[in-house]
Amino acid sequence: MKVAQTESGELVLATAAVAKTQPLCCPNCQQPVMLKGGQRVAPYFAHVRPTGGTGESQIHQLGKRAIGTLAIASDYQVAYEVPIGQHQRADVLVTRGTQSVVVEYQCSPLTPACLAQRTNDYLAAGLTVIWVLGERFWPKYRWLSQQQLAFMQYRPEWGFYLFGYAPQQRKWLLYHHIVTIDFKGYFWQTRYLTQPQALRLMAQPASMIGSHQWSPIGIAQQRQVIQNRLVRMDPQLVSLQQACYQQGLTLQTIPRWCYCIDYVPPLFETGQFISRVRWLLDRQPIGTFADYAPRLQQPLLPATILKDWPSYRLLKDQQKLI
Structure with a gap:
């Protein structure tokens, strides 16, 4: 390899390195490397202990x-x-x-x-x-x-x-x-x-690729899944059920729009059902729903991508199911 890394994280070219001046490691696997080369061979770095042929x-x-x-x-x-x-x-x-x-x-x-x-x-x-x-x-x-x-x-x-x-x-x-x-x-x-x-x-990155229309779980099936998980003492749902009790509600009797009836983009830390119930219990304006459906840390996606999706989808589901 032509490049190694110092303990401080700086990259060093083999052509500019001096042997035995400081510890160096491979930038990829972080294993120790040493400077090699001579009069007939251009300088390069090699692992002190080879990682083997299948690593x-x-x-x-x-x-x-x-x-x-x-x-x-x-x-x-x-x-x-x-x-x-x-x-x-x-x-x-x-x-x-x-x-x-x-x-x-x-x-x-x-x-x-x-x-x-x-x-x-x-x-x-x-x-x-x-x-x-x-x-x-x-x-x-x-x-x-x-x-x-x-x-x-x-x-x-x-x-x-x-x-x-x-x-x-x-x-x-x-x-x-x-x-x-x-x-x-x-x-x-x-x-x-x-x-x-x-x-x-x-x-041709603009080439269209056909997509499959996945079928979400219906509300009746979602309720059955929730009930089964409560029986198994799922920590998230048990905690949510207790929060419902404090307001005279149960997970079995919350409004139908708390159930997400469509597939969603892979952007959120928690499921739509849990986020919607938390938002319902706190009785906040629709504009704050994004606080209850926090985004994942996804640095390759622009911050603006589908930024209004949670509020838009929630309003749409409310209109369908209320």
Whole structure:
């Protein structure tokens, strides 16, 4: 590798480093590295203890190379591990003419806060960044973690989506039109892409992709799910039931508009039912409903995206169900 990281987080080029001056680590896996090279070999950094042939480091390298190959096929110039500013280095920097884009292949854990910092650093340098996800971040079992949700992106043609690459299968994946349904979890559609298909898709990002119309749970079914969870002493619902008791209500007798009768965008920390009941109990104006349906930390989505959705949807459901 051509770049290492100091204990303070600064990036050091192998061509500018001096051996044994300070501890250095790999920017990707944070393992110790050492400076190597000689009269016939250009300076480079190598792991002090190799991670082996099947570790995530090799997966990361394969992912970067696949991104580079795809970019070269699109007539871009490609550079790897390019330092950006004082604290970041781009996995792949692709350039055509005067336009450059950073492409990051993320296959190791990354908190939403770190994702936001890295993204903002690239934007501050005048660079757009595209995140391609390794298998660690692929959706499974109708549930998405905070890390997965942080990588959510949006295009009108694809809905909310995640983009991934599997080096071992050499397959590109697009998880598109991701939605969430109260008491059922997250739903999405998956499109597997060969390299030519991924190339065409990325070259024409406005391409429409058909979406499936998911069926939410009806109000009667939602009530049954709530009752079953109360029997199992679900902490959130038990606490909500106790709050209802204090106002002479029960979860079984609250207004019908507290039930969400449609799927919703994957933007909120809590389900619509819980948010609506909390809003009802506090008897606040409709404009404050966003306080009871707080947004997830999703730095790749603009703050304005669907900002009026909760209030608009609540008013619409009230008109339908009151």
